[in-house]
Amino acid sequence: MANIAMWLLISLSIAIAILVIVAIRNTVVSERDNDEIKKKGSEAVALITHVEQDKNQNVEGYLSLRLTIWFMANGKEINAEKDIVVKISNADAYRAGKRVTIRYSASNPEKIVVLGDVKN
Structure with missing residues (x-):
């Protein structure tokens, strides 16, 4: 045993x-x-269409968010999701309806990085 x-x-x-x-x-x-x-990557201005906050917040003073982002790349509409971590004091800039600057992979535009004061 x-x-x-x-x-x-x-x-x-x-x-x-x-x-x-x-x-x-x-x-x-x-x-x-x-x-x-x-x-x-190629740079674009994207529209945040949906935001979900992660229910398990691990670091005090920060929010983990999943953004759904819409933008145009190579003449096509792209909808992509991206998980980011942002300071609570900056969270207002990442609400649905806000615009953010992103970079995306030319070969796969759904692979994006949100630029600015976020951790991707």
């Missing part, structure tokens, strides 16, 4: 380690993609 419990703990530890590694990798890849879009 002790062997089974030990193997369960080892398996659980390995599973948790794999999850942590995958999460770190995804964060690094996302940051690299965002940096690439900031440097080489």
